[in-house]
Amino acid sequence: MIPPNLGGVIVASLLLAPVVMAAAARIERRLGPSAAGWVAALPIAFAVAVVAVSLDAGSRPAGTMALSAATHVPAQVVFGVVFAGVLMRRGLIIGVAAGTAAYVACSALVADVPAALAVASAMPVLAFAPRFMVADRPRPGSPRRWSTTALTSVAASVIVGAAVVTSRLAGPEAAGAVAAFPTMCTTLTLTVVTRDGRVAGAHALTGLVRSLPCYLTFCLVVACTVPSAGAAAVALGMFACVAAARATWRGVPVARRPALAR
Numbered sequence: 001m002i003p004p005n006l007g008g009v010i011v012a013s014l015l016l017a018p019v020v021m022a023a024a025a026r027i028e029r030r031l032g033p034s035a036a037g038w039v040a041a042l043p044i045a046f047a048v049a050v051v052a053v054s055l056d057a058g059s060r061p062a063g064t065m066a067l068s069a070a071t072h073v074p075a076q077v078v079f080g081v082v083f084a085g086v087l088m089r090r091g092l093i094i095g096v097a098a099g100t101a102a103y104v105a106c107s108a109l110v111a112d113v114p115a116a117l118a119v120a121s122a123m124p125v126l127a128f129a130p131r132f133m134v135a136d137r138p139r140p141g142s143p144r145r146w147s148t149t150a151l152t153s154v155a156a157s158v159i160v161g162a163a164v165v166t167s168r169l170a171g172p173e174a175a176g177a178v179a180a181f182p183t184m185c186t187t188l189t190l191t192v193v194t195r196d197g198r199v200a201g202a203h204a205l206t207g208l209v210r211s212l213p214c215y216l217t218f219c220l221v222v223a224c225t226v227p228s229a230g231a232a233a234v235a236l237g238m239f240a241c242v243a244a245a246r247a248t249w250r251g252v253p254v255a256r257r258p259a260l261a262r
Contacts, residue, residue, distance in 0.1 A: 028140070032253070035207060036204060037207025040185045040188045041185045042245070043214065043237075045160065049160045062172070062226050066237075072118075074118065075110060076212055082102040083098065092194075119220065134202045138199075138255050192204045210248055213248050214241045
């Protein structure tokens, strides 16, 4: 049975997702797919998932899930690098499969590593991974239908639902691994590639990798504060995420705006 408060959180995720994806679509048209990928990878859906698990199971499992998600940041980076590389060489379907396999393999390695060591390993990975991604200026994105935005918005609700169900069935650590999979950015990449080609999709994945320090910051703050602060820890995590965003945004390649006619 779903608690009433939890049902409200799921409804909130359904309302929040279109806002996030609409913002990503607008940014894509102005600044390109790298910027859109950066926005889609922000931990907005995961923040709702933390609140949902906190209401469903309590603050301690929510904190455990957040810490588990933090340990999977290296797997997220590997996903983005492998997906982008294979996408450029072999196409979309094989790229998605290779990226997903890389995420699963890296997650399996992280499972037996102490959380502190896994989080520490994320630092050099985040520092060097952008060197393997496309860094040239992308083109502005093509216009997107609102029906496409609505379909991609379902990804946020999938994250919330998967986190709650996995937490109940397999525990919060497994829920962190499932919720950390970059579902929203993957969905965005699929739509970008089908409209604007492989290079645009690789740029969206560059945005994912550039945005992950924000994700890691959010997870660590929530993991440390949610046992004592409860759901308010999500707000603290978002403040920390915004602070990290100011630094990570500078490295995102954006589309060159057309010169004004004289």
